[in-house]
Amino acid sequence: MRKMGGYSGFRILREGLTGNRGWRPAWRDPEPQQAYDFVIVGGGGHGLATAYYLASRYGEASVAVLEKGWIGGGNVGRNTTIIRSNYLLPGNEPFYEFSLQLWEGLEQDLNYNAMVSQRGVYNLYHSDGQRDAYRRRGNAMILHGADAELLDAAQLRAEIPFLNFDNGRFPIQGALVQRRGGTVRHDAVAWGYARGADRRGVDIIQNCEVTGFRIQNGRCTGVETSRGFIAARKVGCAVAGSSSRVMQAAGMRLPIESHVLQAFVSEGLKPVIPGVVTYGAGHFYISQSDKGGLVFGGDIDMYNSYAQRGNLPVVEDVCEGGMTLMPMIGRARMVRMWGGIMDMSMDGSPIIDRTPVDGLYFNGGWCYGGFKATPASGYCFAHLLATDTPHDTATAFRLDRFRRGMMIDEKGSGAQPNLH
Amino acid sequence: MIIEHPLLGPRDSQEFTCLGDASLLQRPDASADDAAETFFDYQYLRDNPAGTHRELWYHEMGDRSWLVVTRDTATHEILAVELASDVVTAGGRS
Ligand SMILES: Cc1cc2nc3c(=O)[nH]c(=O)nc-3n(C[C@H](O)[C@H](O)[C@H](O)COP(=O)(O)OP(=O)(O)OC[C@H]3O[C@@H](n4cnc5c(N)ncnc54)[C@H](O)[C@@H]3O)c2cc1C
Numbered sequence: 001m002r003k004m005g006g007y008s009g010f011r012i013l014r015e016g017l018t019g020n021r022g023w024r025p026a027w028r029d030p031e032p033q034q035a036y037d038f039v040i041v042g043g044g045g046h047g048l049a050t051a052y053y054l055a056s057r058y059g060e061a062s063v064a065v066l067e068k069g070w071i072g073g074g075n076v077g078r079n080t081t082i083i084r085s086n087y088l089l090p091g092n093e094p095f096y097e098f099s100l101q102l103w104e105g106l107e108q109d110l111n112y113n114a115m116v117s118q119r120g121v122y123n124l125y126h127s128d129g130q131r132d133a134y135r136r137r138g139n140a141m142i143l144h145g146a147d148a149e150l151l152d153a154a155q156l157r158a159e160i161p162f163l164n165f166d167n168g169r170f171p172i173q174g175a176l177v178q179r180r181g182g183t184v185r186h187d188a189v190a191w192g193y194a195r196g197a198d199r200r201g202v203d204i205i206q207n208c209e210v211t212g213f214r215i216q217n218g219r220c221t222g223v224e225t226s227r228g229f230i231a232a233r234k235v236g237c238a239v240a241g242s243s244s245r246v247m248q249a250a251g252m253r254l255p256i257e258s259h260v261l262q263a264f265v266s267e268g269l270k271p272v273i274p275g276v277v278t279y280g281a282g283h284f285y286i287s288q289s290d291k292g293g294l295v296f297g298g299d300i301d302m303y304n305s306y307a308q309r310g311n312l313p314v315v316e317d318v319c320e321g322g323m324t325l326m327p328m329i330g331r332a333r334m335v336r337m338w339g340g341i342m343d344m345s346m347d348g349s350p351i352i353d354r355t356p357v358d359g360l361y362f363n364g365g366w367c368y369g370g371f372k373a374t375p376a377s378g379y380c381f382a383h384l385l386a387t388d389t390p391h392d393t394a395t396a397f398r399l400d401r402f403r404r405g406m407m408i409d410e411k412g413s414g415a416q417p418n419l420h
Numbered sequence: 421m422i423i424e425h426p427l428l429g430p431r432d433s434q435e436f437t438c439l440g441d442a443s444l445l446q447r448p449d450a451s452a453d454d455a456a457e458t459f460f461d462y463q464y465l466r467d468n469p470a471g472t473h474r475e476l477w478y479h480e481m482g483d484r485s486w487l488v489v490t491r492d493t494a495t496h497e498i499l500a501v502e503l504a505s506d507v508v509t510a511g512g513r514s
Binding site: 302 | 468
């Protein structure tokens, strides 16, 4: 394996002075071997993070990530990049707080600039009832070691003056703020984990679609792929929106529906939006990228979809939300929009668990909140794969919880994936 | 998406809400011995196909009928639309 130098300010200076001839590809492009100890299906954020932590924390040397397309082409490169740990329920909050802590140390750990920016996440409230619900959520967060602050309208005005505070129907009364929340450059997360895993010997194999599992006597012994059979002691699937399709090949039906979520970017503007702002009376959230584009989104399209594009009713709904909340954005021109396919689970919470097939493990059901979970999801999935026990922060994410009635339903909306 | 309503003609999908897989019309027998198992399956598990999918749409901002829409989830093309009541009756239930 060719060793690549670390990244540093000094290196940029040196390369700059020597014609930038020393840079090398950030990861290899290896041919698949015949067998690995661990095969991870899906080269999104979660699959790459799993491989990285298997190699770096659990000392596993024989690991491959199989990706049907290219690294970063799935949801990890399509999301609106928001990270936070503002969950209410005990099954969720310790896990997301663990993830936020991993984000805080990620760049040093990976030696990669992922542009982790703790610019704060503001969840607006518009009624007394909503304020009380947010206060309760904030207290739950604090009890689990996260940070939360409740701002009233005057305090919020001082920080974000341009909001439409006096809207006749949904006046803004204040916000629940998590100052440690923020945004991360999504592509850099995929690339950083890929490079980190590769440097520790993980084979990242692109253009390699898993088409089936070889299952003998109830045990998975490897995967059939578009590049031939690859044997594995353990197989972990982290394919997000493709979960049902992939796991069907192992004879499983999942508590998951695939839905499309759209996102939008405006032309580049001077800095105007501090932090991440979410509307509490409609579905709209917004931040501004370091390039200046306003990055925003809203609801899923509400019907099952595997097309990575949505329809106009949601575009209209999102823009209406934005105009209600901050009329000034009506002046900005939209330059891009796209969609990603999300694995919406029956209670809105994820699954990291073994499956009824020995040697086959499943990670999915991330809904539209799986980007923030990337580090902890990878860490906990690696823990499960390496030790066959759930990580302490992921004990609730069981596949059989629906059968047992142990749902983790943050919104209390029931087995209706498009409402989570 | 334009939904060809069997009674009202072409309607904008915005007038509807989508509930999900039309298998929800086949409610299991609650008094059967295996009811716990069949209800778990009915309530929580989905085929979730990439391709042809039969699903329930409710004409909330229209005549409030339930429709069974057959749609390709990979292209969003709508292939057939039936009144859910007709589907249920044809299936032998009243
Ligand atoms: C528009 C949008 C906005 C979002 N905003 C946020 C946000 O602000 N904050 C947040 O926390 N989350 C957000 N999310 C959710 C988040 O992006 C996802 O939950 C998360 O990225 C999913 O995990 P992943 O990165 O591993 O998925 P992906 O990147 O989709 O990885 C799955 C990979 O599996 C591969 N694959 C599929 N089938 C096979 C096969 N048979 N063989 C081999 N490989 C296969 C796919 O090609 C893909 O690369 C958003 C999602 C979308 C679409």
